[in-house]
Amino acid sequence: xxxxxxxxxxxxxxxxxxxxxxxxxxxxxxxxxxxxxxxxxxxxxxxxxxxxxxxxxxxxxxxxxxxxxxxxxxxxxxxxxxxxxxxxxxxxxxxxxxxxxxxxxxxxxxxxxxxxxxxxxxxxxxxxxxxxxxxxxxxxxxxxxxxxxxxxxxxxxxxxxxxxxxxxxxxxxxxxxxxxxxxxxxxxxxxxxxxxxxxxxxxxxxxxxxxxxxxxxxxxxxxxxxxxxxxxxxxxxxxxxxxxxxxxxxxxxxxxxxxxxxxxxxxxxxxxxxxxxxxxxxxxxxxxxxxxxxxxxxxxxxxxxxxxxxxxxxxxxxxxxxxxxxxxxxxxxxxxxxxxxxxxxxxxxxxxxxxxxxxxxxxxxxxxxxxxx
Amino acid sequence: xxxxxxxxxxxxxxxxxxxxxxxxxxxxxxxxxxxxxxxxxxxxxxxxxxxxxxxxxxxxxxxxxxxxxxxxxxxxxxxxxxxxxxxxxxxxxxxxxxxxxxxxxxxxxxxxxxxxxxxxxxxxxxxxxxxxxxxxxxxxxxxxxxxxxxxxxxxxxxxxxxxxxxxxxxxxxxxxxxxxxxxxxxxxxxxxxxxxxxxxxxxxxxxxxxxxxxxxxxxxxxxxxxxxxxxxxxxxxxxxxxxxxxxxxxxxxxxxxxxxxxxxxxxxxxxxxxxxxxxxxxxxxxxxxxxxxxxxxxxxxxxxxxxxxxxxxxxxxxxxxxxxxxxxxxxxxxxxxxxxx
Numbered sequence: 001x002x003x004x005x006x007x008x009x010x011x012x013x014x015x016x017x018x019x020x021x022x023x024x025x026x027x028x029x030x031x032x033x034x035x036x037x038x039x040x041x042x043x044x045x046x047x048x049x050x051x052x053x054x055x056x057x058x059x060x061x062x063x064x065x066x067x068x069x070x071x072x073x074x075x076x077x078x079x080x081x082x083x084x085x086x087x088x089x090x091x092x093x094x095x096x097x098x099x100x101x102x103x104x105x106x107x108x109x110x111x112x113x114x115x116x117x118x119x120x121x122x123x124x125x126x127x128x129x130x131x132x133x134x135x136x137x138x139x140x141x142x143x144x145x146x147x148x149x150x151x152x153x154x155x156x157x158x159x160x161x162x163x164x165x166x167x168x169x170x171x172x173x174x175x176x177x178x179x180x181x182x183x184x185x186x187x188x189x190x191x192x193x194x195x196x197x198x199x200x201x202x203x204x205x206x207x208x209x210x211x212x213x214x215x216x217x218x219x220x221x222x223x224x225x226x227x228x229x230x231x232x233x234x235x236x237x238x239x240x241x242x243x244x245x246x247x248x249x250x251x252x253x254x255x256x257x258x259x260x261x262x263x264x265x266x267x268x269x270x271x272x273x274x275x276x277x278x279x280x281x282x283x284x285x286x287x288x289x290x291x292x293x294x295x296x297x298x299x300x301x302x303x304x305x306x307x308x309x310x311x312x313x314x315x316x317x318x319x320x321x322x323x324x325x326x327x328x329x330x331x332x333x334x335x336x337x338x339x340x341x342x343x344x345x346x347x348x349x350x351x352x353x354x355x356x357x358x359x360x361x362x363x364x365x366x367x368x369x370x371x372x373x
Numbered sequence: 374x375x376x377x378x379x380x381x382x383x384x385x386x387x388x389x390x391x392x393x394x395x396x397x398x399x400x401x402x403x404x405x406x407x408x409x410x411x412x413x414x415x416x417x418x419x420x421x422x423x424x425x426x427x428x429x430x431x432x433x434x435x436x437x438x439x440x441x442x443x444x445x446x447x448x449x450x451x452x453x454x455x456x457x458x459x460x461x462x463x464x465x466x467x468x469x470x471x472x473x474x475x476x477x478x479x480x481x482x483x484x485x486x487x488x489x490x491x492x493x494x495x496x497x498x499x500x501x502x503x504x505x506x507x508x509x510x511x512x513x514x515x516x517x518x519x520x521x522x523x524x525x526x527x528x529x530x531x532x533x534x535x536x537x538x539x540x541x542x543x544x545x546x547x548x549x550x551x552x553x554x555x556x557x558x559x560x561x562x563x564x565x566x567x568x569x570x571x572x573x574x575x576x577x578x579x580x581x582x583x584x585x586x587x588x589x590x591x592x593x594x595x596x597x598x599x600x601x602x603x604x605x606x607x608x609x610x611x612x613x614x615x616x617x618x619x620x621x622x623x624x625x626x627x628x629x630x631x632x633x634x635x636x637x638x639x640x641x642x643x644x645x646x647x648x649x650x651x652x653x654x655x656x657x658x659x660x661x662x663x664x665x666x667x668x669x670x671x672x673x674x675x676x677x678x679x680x681x682x683x684x685x686x687x688x689x690x691x692x693x694x695x696x697x698x699x700x701x702x703x704x705x706x707x708x709x710x711x712x713x714x
Contacts, residue, residue, distance in 0.1 A: 081676045115656065133623040134656045164523060165548035189524040189548060197527035199690045204540040208690065214542040234545055282690045283629050 004372045005365050006040045010064045012324050012362050013298055016305075017060040020323055023305065024296035026056050032074040032088065036291045037065035040300070046291055049079040066300035069291035072184070082289060089191040092198075093292055094205075095284040096152045097180035098145035099137075102274075105144045109337055110137050113368045120334045120369065138367045140339040145179050146317045153181050153312060155278040159205055160185060163234050175317050177299025177306040182292065199286045207235065207277030210269045215239055217257065217265040227254045242276050243268070303362035319343060324359035331361045335369040381499065383446045384483040386453035387476065387569045388503070391576070394454065398447060405455060406584020414448065418455035419588040425475030426468060426595055430482070461578040462589045465596035473570035480565060481558045488519065488554035504557070508564045518551040521560075526550040529560045534686070534704055610709035611695040612688055613637050623654040629683075629691045631655075635670050636682040637706055645671055682707050 017024065027033060036046030037059070046069070050056045060068065071078065072093045076086035099106070107123050114120075114127035115134040126133055139145075153173055160166040166188055174182045190201065203209050212218070215236060216227035228236035230247045243257075244250045257265055284290065293299060293306050304321040322342050333349035333356075340346070346360050353373050364370035382389045395401065405411045424431045453476070460469050487500035497514075504510050510529070512519045523545060530538045544551040552560065581589070609617070616634040619626045626634070631652065638648050645667040652663050665674070672679035684705050688694040703709055 083676050083678055133654075134658070136656065163545050163548075189522050193524050193527055196531045196684075196687070197524070199687055200527050200531060200540050201523075202690055204545070207541060209536055209539045210541050211536050211539075213537065235541065236544075282692075283627075286687070286690070 001041055002371055008372050009040060009362060009365060012358055014064045016298060016323055021057055026050060026053050027070060029074055032078060034071040034075060034078040034291055036069045037063060038067045039063060040066045047079050047081065068294040068297040070294045071291050073288055090288045092185035092188060092190050093284055094156060094183040095180060095281040096149050096279065097281060098149045099139065100281060101148050101279055103145060103148055105142055109142045110139045111337065113138055122336060138369060139179060140337055141318045141341060149180050150312055152279050153183060156183060156205060156280060159278060173309045173312055174295055175307050175309055175315065175321050176293065177304045177321060178301045195286050195288050202280065202282045202285050205278050205280060207273040212262055212265045212269065217262060219262050222258055224254050224258060238276050239272065242272055300366055303359065303366045322359050324362050326357045328355045329358055329361045330355050330373040331364065331370040332373045333364055333370040335364055379446050383449040385480055385503065386450045387572055389450060391454045394450060402458060402579065402582050406582045412584060414451050415455055415585060415588050417452040418459055419591060421452050421456045422459065422468060422472050422592065423595065425472040430475055430478050457573050457576055458579060459585065459588050459592055460573060461576055462581060462585060463592040465592060467599045468592060468596050469573050470570060473573060474566045476569050477562055477566035481562060485554050485558045488557060504561060507568055508561050510561060512557055519554065519557045520549040520551055523548055523550055532563050606710035608710050610700060610706045611697050612693055612706055615695045617651065620651055620654055625656050630693050633683055633688060633693055635667055636680050639671050640682050640707055
């Protein structure tokens with residue numbers, strides 16, 4: 001990124017951190033957490049411990065980071081090297097990202113930025129100008145993506161509440177600041193389980209690795225009585241609701257499943273996993289030493305804030321997470337797709353100088369779709 | 374510790390304090406080597422090990438739940454304690470492992486029977502307490518099932534590789550997993566084996582006792598049967614081939630895939646310099662970052678921890694597994710192509 005762009009982003013971020021510090025609060029049990037941050041064009045600084053809001057504020061003002069992170073784990077000594085930290089426990093965390101949902105809208109709002117010649121083209125495999133394959137994909141705001149991600153959040157919450165008996169109040173949902181959601185789950189029986197155990201939870205939540213026997217199908221002499229009922233709890237219930245469609249079709253569908261046989265049933269299970277499993281990023285949940293984006297901090301992929309969604313249904317990602325100023329600034333924009341931020345339309349821009357509000361300028365510069373003119 | 378009745382000690386002899394037990398019964402080890410009547414028990418102990426070495430479960434003299442003869446109980450316990458003495462004298466670790474496993478399987482049968490016991494509540498309670506005391510697993514009876522918190526279940530089930538043990542294939546309700554008595558006991562098999570194994574390993578090795586030599590020598594001979602050596606085909610497993618393929622095509626391999634590839638190759642003895650060029654085609658390739666990360670994984674920089682290659686199970690979750698029939702029976706990519714001869 002160019003020096004002038006970095007300067008501009010840093011001043012916008014600094015202003016936010018100065019004015020909106022009420023949004024950036026240290027999490028509970030602060031002194032047991034590891035913090036970390038990144039600056040523009042620079043590596044990660046981590047293994048930091050922070051005492052309170054005041055100290056965090058100071059860190060933000062002194063360093064003006066592009067991204068700030070905090071561990072979901074609790075340690076005795078968060079500022080020591082990893083193997084000396086003395087891991088105690090970790091909150092359960094989940095990441096749901098629109099880019100992992102195989103949505104058909106993705107191609108319509110994804111651009112390719114060439115790492116070799118900076119050429120911007122509509123989503124393609126190769127740079128149209130220099131044929132390089134080193135392309136970075138950049139996606140601009142899309143309501144469909146956010147809505148689909150919300151659906152996954154609801155699927156996840158339903159499983160957590162109904163199967164694991166987790167209290168609704170212990171589940172907190174945050175918009176990630178780009179195009180997904182981060183979910184935190186506190187005070188559960190899972191605080192102390194390790195990475196391998198969490199990976200099993202992931203498979204459960206994503207509906208991975210199901211075998212026909214559990215859903216009533218046997219290799220030899222299958223019996224229709226062992227198939228799940230429509231109203232059953234847990235995965236047998238979710239499976240039957242999805243596969244039977246309605247109570248009245250149960251009998252007919254079971255006959256079909258039986259006549260198609262065991263291996264076909266296994267295929268059905270693998271196929272429905274795509275629809276009934278909650279699409280979380282397995283790596284995030286499995287990682288018990290992760291430093292995860294700090295709530296209230298800015299996501300440098302977009303300039304938007306990672307913010308708590310008090311009412312997920314009503315939450316509008318591209319209004320409720322934008323806190324940067326409306327002051328206009330002149331940029332050289334190259335964004336061939338129109339997008340909407342804070343209820344205003346921007347673009348399409350074809351390599352042109354435009355005067356736009358700071359929040360939109362920051363958004364495009366973060367996405368490498370504009371530079372300061 | 375639990376206070377155990379005579380028939381419980383016979384069922385779970387590993388719970389007994391060996392030295393104390395002999396003393397209570399008024400015997401010394403030396404007597405077993407010399408007294409012709411007692412010497413029979415050494416043969417019995419040897420047989421108990423031999424059965425275990427063959428991968429079978431020792432058939433007890435105990436019939437059903439109730440004991441047939443007064444004498445059968447102490448004989449059961451003696452043959453177990455003497456088997457440990459023989460194993461310690463022989464020093465054969467492969468046999469200790471096999472013996473511990475077989476004894477665990479044997480105890481499993483009793484635990485299961487006790488858990489399922491409807492007529493005798495005290496037997497069921499004892500089994501529940503054994504499981505709690507030894508393995509800190511709290512199980513509760515709920516209708517026909519035993520329930521255990523999901524988190525406790527996971528701590529044990531991750532040691533199994535059969536898919537039926539995956540949480541997704543279990544009945545989960547209210548944060549608890551439902552198990553039959555058989556499954557409950559099966560869940561702690563490994564821990565039971567580990568417990569018995571540790572008990573034997575930590576037992577003091579006596580000096581050779583006259584009358585024990587024959588059986589000890591026979592054990593040494595027996596253990597020779599179990600030495601194995603392996604050959605490797607040298608071919609890469611499909612997950613690794615797939616990762617290399619992706620990189621060669623210049624496509625993006627996720628971070629977890631790069632981690633797998635690098636740790637795999639490092640474990641196979643390749644150097645950071647040999648591995649780094651593989652990542653050249655990655656869309657976001659940066660030589661400095663790549664070398665930094667590889668050195669970190671190899672443990673030559675940073676904390677010095679050498680990272681190991683993820684298990685097949687983990688790779689499956691990360692959608693990095695492309696198993697073929699040749700992968701059968703392995704639990705990490707590093708085992709691919711290794712064949713026992």
